[in-house]
Amino acid sequence: MHRLAFVCLAALVLTAFLFIPAEVQAHPCACRDVDGDGKCGPGDIPIDDAQWLGGVQLVDHVNGFVVPETCSHVLTTAPVGGVRVTAKRIVFSGSLAITPPGGSGVLLVADEDLVLTPGSSIIAGGVNNLSTTLAANIAIARASVALKAGTTCRLLGTFLRGNPVSGFGQVGIQCGDDITIVGSEIVAAGIDIQSLRGDVDASHSALGPAISLRRCDDSRQNPNGNDNGVIDDGDFPCSLTLPGPLAAGHDAVNAFCSPPNVIRALNNPLVVVSAGDADFGLPGVGNELESRYRITIIAENGDVDLRNATLTNAIPPVVPPGGPIISIFADPAGVTRFPLFREAATGPFSGAIDVTGACFQSPNPVQLNGAVTGAPAGPGCSGGARGGTPPVPPAGLVCDLQGNNNGVLDAGDFPCTVTLPGPAAGALAQANAVCASIPGAPDVAIGKTAEPPTVIEGGAITYTLIVQNVSAVTAGDVAVTDPLPAGTSFVSCSSSQGSCSHAGGVVTASLGTMAPGAVVTISLAVLAPTGAQCGLVENVATVDATGDTNPNNDSDSASTLCTTTSRPPDVTIDKADDPDPVAPGGDLVYTLVVRNLGGVAATNVVVSDPLPASTTFVSCTTPKGTCGHAAGVVTASLGTLAGAETVTLTIAVKAPPAGLCSVIDNTATVSADADSDPTNNSASERTTCTGIGACPHTQGFWKNHPEDWPVGSLALGDETYTKDELLAIFRTPVRGDASLNLAHQLIAAKLNVAAGADSSVIAGTIAHADSLLAPFSGKLPYGVRSSSVAGRAMTTDARALDAYNNGRLTSSCR
Secondary structure (H helix, E strand, C coil): CEEEECCCCHHHCCCCCCCCCCCCCCCCCEEEECCCCCCCCCCCEEECHHHHHCCCCEEECCCEEEECCCCEEEECCCCCCCEEEEECCEEECCEEEECCCCCCCEEEEECCCEEECCCCEEEECCCCCCCHHHHHHHHHCCEEEEEEECCCEEEECCEEECCCCCCCCEEEEEECCCEEEECCEEEECCEEEEECCCCEECCCCCCCCHHHHHHHHCCCCCCCCCCCCCCCHHHCCEEEEECCCHHHHHHHHHHHHCCCCEEEECCCCEEEEECCCEECCCCCCCCEEEECCCEEEEECCCCEECCCCEEECCCCCCCCCCCCCEEEEECEEEEECCCCCCCEEEEEECCEEECCCCEEECCCCCEEECEEECCCCCCCCCCCCCCCCCCCCCCCCHHHHCCCCCCCCCHHHCCEEEEECCCHHHHHHHHHHHHHCCCCCCCEEEEEEEECCEEECCCEEEEEEEEEECCCCCEEEEEEEEECCCCCEEEEEEECCCEEEEECCEEEEEEEEECCCCEEEEEEEEECCCHHHCCEEEEEEEEECCCCCCHHHCEEEEEEEEECCCCCCCEEEEEEEECCCECCCCEEEEEEEEEECCCCCEEEEEEEEECCCCCEEEEEECCCCEEEEECCEEEEEEEEECCCCEEEEEEEEECCCCCCCCEEEEEEEEECCCCCCHHHCEEEEEEEECCHHHCCCCHHHHHHCHHHCCCCEEEECCEEEEHHHHHHHHCCCCCCEHHHHHHHHHHHHHHHHHCCCCCCCCHHHHHHHHHHHCCCCCCCCCCCECCCHHHHHHHHHHHHHHHHHCCCCCHHHC
């Protein structure tokens, strides 16, 4: 066994993991956060311990409540009534343990956001039903550790423990918007986590070794651990063994440096309900979800990601068959949120469930209600990422330095023991020093396009290849390989970095080293095939780099249609609509693509498009010839199209008004002199004039149903965003950023208005929300703290917009 010790300078000493057992401290350590910076400092109001730890409920709707990392309490006498705090915003960085078996619980309620920072912990060993009177609060109705927030909740490297045996020893979390859980551990008899309007996101693993350090107290994992429930100097030096074989070694190293979440309900169900997505997917080592009874995950308006996660309800003694069931629901038709773990969902189920590498351990069949993608881990779920593909060894891994020192992590390096010398206050810095020597794996990606889309035999084709290092580490020995299609002739190749050459029908580009985010452009020119080889010319290029572990973005293809000079004129037409569905009276754009598939020029090419009834003509554009409208018919005279020539036209109309708008059918035709094939001379498109605009829809609906968007872009503040940019904003967790909280609701509100919902009740709020975003430069997000002046105004507007999007402001939709 190899041992590795790291000694850190005193300047790196951190106090986040220094836990000093104490009763209620004589001096105050918590505070009312007057300036809203999430810290206790000058200008803030100190709070005596008795004011929040003595069984009296602390209520402050004006200021935040902060428990700093230096604030540590182990209460051996349980306060009657428990620890109850209600504040505008809560930042909990310290540690609190109520140790008596019959002790009371902890209730934290934030009007806005609630944050538990790395190293924090809340332990309530009592069985008291702390929040009996809060039955309407769903998740926290029977919790001895209860967290509630009006907006977002962030659990960052925290430890929550309720009584693991008692039926009343629950951990309950209920938040208005997104719930983010990173590197945290939650253990209780039962666990209920619910987001009322946002996502439950446990897909991030970059926090650091928060859970790993808790192993130091466990004498089963660290021989020096004193098993007293806290990390203190008595646990050091801490020696943690990363076992072999190689695949398990990868898991252990990744879990140490970027720990997954561990959520264990030991005597009752584990329930997670999100209004949007429920994301528990992680690369490599996955999240662990465990319950002796039911595991229920519901994504009310979204998808469920379980990549590499382990879900277990086969905890001995196993409940008889029919009891322990794992049930996953993605975008159900209906959801009922009951207290006391009776949440339910009804079909049909429109969302996706990604089970790639997931490990299910249950005595009963797993119920996956949605479109299942990926393959779960095999029987036993052992090795690698729970039976999936093990991560590739990162370069310079510390275990190899004390192992066989051959530059890679291999079986000869395990088992490996990492020793943290301590003291407790320096342990986090020491653990970070271990993980800092693990740079991770490079990841290079490639994209490819071909021009023109149609070419005559022997004509020029230009391929453009874009290579990017999408990882956070430098990629070395980057190389692109492009076997040319049969019948093509190489002309030239150039690259913005490195060299490009051709030999034996294969183009190779050696790009060398690429820094994180670097982009290289390669231009490749060829001549199209001739004769019998002329047809669909498809070209595939691949990229590789040393240590690249992601094959999903390592290749791309592009195609060109080749036609022969002997082929007579053959004009074709294709048609697309945008958007579909469209709101009554909304903008509707048709895109028509006309091609001459022949090698001989087509003359007198004319496009005719009779517009659907009740639509209103707006415009018609063509890069060639003329385009006009008369008597409800759009006519484009394109003249002569050379062999393989393509022309793209656009026709803009207004959809029929409400009452006349249902299904819009539109057919366009093309004609030419001596056209050799009349069977491909027409194209039709059906557009649904949707009725979804009758009532507003939530941000979760619009995020997960982009096909229903009535528009392709929106203005937020002074910036205009494409549909892809708006979807990216939707998918970005709020994490306390008031600008994102506002943007999520503002996008949904504007889509609802565009879809025909009543705008009179929300127009003023929309305008005010735009005015709040307008002063910021560039595009979202802007990183606005919820507690700032601007953040408070944004939060107020977001709540009003949320009420509108949920139909509470439109009387007919309540």
